[in-house]
Amino acid sequence: MKTFDPAALRRTILRMAYAGSTVHIGCAFSIVEILAVLYRSHLRLGAGPADPTRDYLVLSKGHGVMAQYACLHELGWLTDADIDRYFADGTRLKGLSDAHVPGLEVTSGSLGHGLSVGVGLALAAQRKGTSQRCFAVVGDGESNEGSIWEAVLFAAHYRLSNLVLVVDANGFQAMGTTAEVMDLGSLSAKLAAFGFHAQDADGHDEAALDAAVRAALADPAPRPKAVVAHTVKGKGVSFMENDNRWHYTRLTADTHARAVRELTP
């Protein structure tokens, strides 16, 4: 039984970030519970990443990819060497979601791409009459992109009830808070206005997230579903929380040790 324990996933993220001296820790930490709940309780992965009947997890906000790597590592789809040699020359795991890695469905990093591909996957499943579902994790900053709203329009118009959009609303984007940079207002109200079954949830409360996803999947209406998960960028390590520098800062021996200590029971 895979537990997808959030503290353990965050420790894996730290292990990668420290090994590779990489950035984007804050936006990986904000989606840990979202991915944990989806991988633990909702994704039907069949025989593995190449199973054509699998459910899809599309990480449209590809900057948080270390959180997904941590989940794939727990699934056994990535090895310890993948984690410990992160960013070493000639290795396969990149700093942004990359569809060549089994288990990652899209190539992201340029924002506003993944959701459309996820919409296409959901439409393919709908047309084939399978019960496959597509969960797409989109950032709130990413929602500045016009293509996100093109995809939202399309998903509602084509009644893609097998699409579950989860917004990681951590309140930050590259250069500041979303309120400062490009105020998004209420994303759930916007998504509801576009025709989605839309709910808000605490993005770090696994029971609440799980209930929201269950409610979304239980909605009988032929419409796409959305959960706006309100999260904290850098969640889990006190000196990283709500500090946008951890979008860019690399770990030192000291910060790494302190962060691991906070995440170790």
Place this chain on the structure above:
Amino acid sequence: MRDAFSNALVRAARTDDRVLLLTGDHGYALFDGIRSACPDRYLNAGVAEQNMVGVAAGLAKGGFRPVVYGLGAFVPVRVLEQIKIDVCYENLPVVFVGDGAGFVYSHLGTSHQSTEDVAALRAVPELVILSPADAAEMTACFELALCLARPVYLRMGKADLGAVHATPPTIPLGGILPVRPGGGPVAWIATGSMVRTALAAAERWPGSAVYSAPCLKPLDADAVAAVCRRHRVVVTVEEHSVFGGLGGAVAEIAAERAPTWVCRVGVADRFSKYCGTYQYLLGEHGLDAAAVVERVEAFLGQVGATARAA
């Protein structure tokens, strides 16, 4: 040529239930055929090209064979990044059809004219670029595109210029097709709408060989190098920028494999200035047959290859 496209699309949809047509709310009347023959294969994605290409990628990943239609100014140019990242990086079987290439929308101005699309796409790995010259080439190109099962851009230019081939050609991937055999110092390689123009201009040098290049990428380097070796001057003609299109591709091959004079006839590095008919704009850009003759005469004079030698 548009009929040939529509018919080929209907045939494909009827014989392969994976084929889907996506349009960004373009193609008035063009899709009457598929809409009546296979209405469930026609998807209007609305005026939202970026999403349309992402959706096509997802559909292809889910086992479908999307054909994505737009005006060349929008598909591929507006969605270059989606084509690169979402489709080509995964080598997905998506066919992009860019209509109205070059100056077809002559009266509508720069937003609808497309003379940089091939240059923008040639550097994208995995992508095949096809540019048919007439209805028969269109049919063959469309069939090739679906058969390849990889990303393809099909450039559809001025459609009502008539046939350039006496019999329907077979198009091998990358191949150049002899349209008029010939010898002498000058050979012509043209693509799309400009094959007919090249045939007309070549009359000035009787006996010169004319080839059609329906496949701009890949382009058979052996075949092009052989043409370069046989002739003193190779003239390329395209309704596209002289940068990065057919002329660029031929010059690259000539420079590396078989140095010869390459005269690139195409759109100079500028936008259209004026409104007018298609013919008027070709004239403005020096792409009618008379202007092409003048340009090639000047080139031959400059490099010392005289018409006498022909």
